[in-house]
Amino acid sequence: MKILYQGGSGEIVEKKSRFIATTEKIETEEEALSFIGRMKKQYWDARHNCFAFVAGERQNLQRCSDDGEPAGTAGRPMLDVLLREDIHNMAVVVTRYFGGTLLGTGGLVRAYQKAVQEGLKNSVVIERIQGRLLTIESDYNSIGKIQYLLAQNQITAIDTVYTDKVVTEVMVPAEKLAGLQQEITEGTSGTAGFQVGKTAEFALIDGKIKIF
Structure with missing residues (x-):
């Protein structure tokens, strides 16, 4: 079972919009929501703090949020990265600082997924x-x-x-x-x-x- 052992963060820039991905090890929904709350306080001035998390041996606990982005362009694509990588017990928040240029639906999906992947590169994922x-x-x-x-x-x-x-x-x-x-x-x-x-x-x- 692949799990997040140590969280990290990564950042990408798409058409002057900054996407900052922060990952955290979690085992319960309460831990995930606490982490998401901390990120929203830390990045209180950002336009969006989208999130996704999975937990459990069968990844039976799954939640995600677009946090004001067009439906289906942020949270679900982020969650899909975690499921595709088969990672358990982790949460990720992608913070977006809007750069003034609209990215379109496809551009948003790609940007949020790319940000999660960048966050994972700077995290420690292990296989138990x-x-x-x-x-x-x-x-x-x-x-x-x-x-x-x-x-x-x-x-x-x-x-x-x-x-x-x-x-x-x-x-x-x-x-x-x-x-x-x-x-x-x-x-x-x-x-x-x-x-x-x-x-x-x-x-x-x-x-x-x-x-x-």
Whole structure:
């Protein structure tokens, strides 16, 4: 499940109109409305503060608003970007400072969608994955092969401890667990040992594993 991990903002200019997109992580409608209220206070002098938000595992909570723009030219196109990107638990407000030139219906749709995309570029979106904690014990002769197989499967180690043996902890997507164990067993001629731990959701953030 893709979620907004850290909000951000981005700005575009279309025919002298400024479109400022601000994103925020939310989990409830109350959090979304509170964020929207803050943005309206911050940009009180803007002509429009349009918004869209989605929340829930199935994106079952959805709302959007054109905030005075022609119907269907702002809120819904903004929401469509979030749905198309399959992002959960986020809200976005696009603030428009009118530049004096009308953009037309199609121009508004494109501008609001482009603004949301710019906001997302400056935010941190992560994918939360259902996985299992796997502890791998091996000798020093096998660790190179294990590290190679982990890299081939795009699995990042949480920790590696070197004593008289090598103990490597990884979070493995649930659907890859059995296959990875088989690959490591074959690659190390059965010398590696495994301990399968808890089930948890995790994500790779800045090259590091975060467990939720």
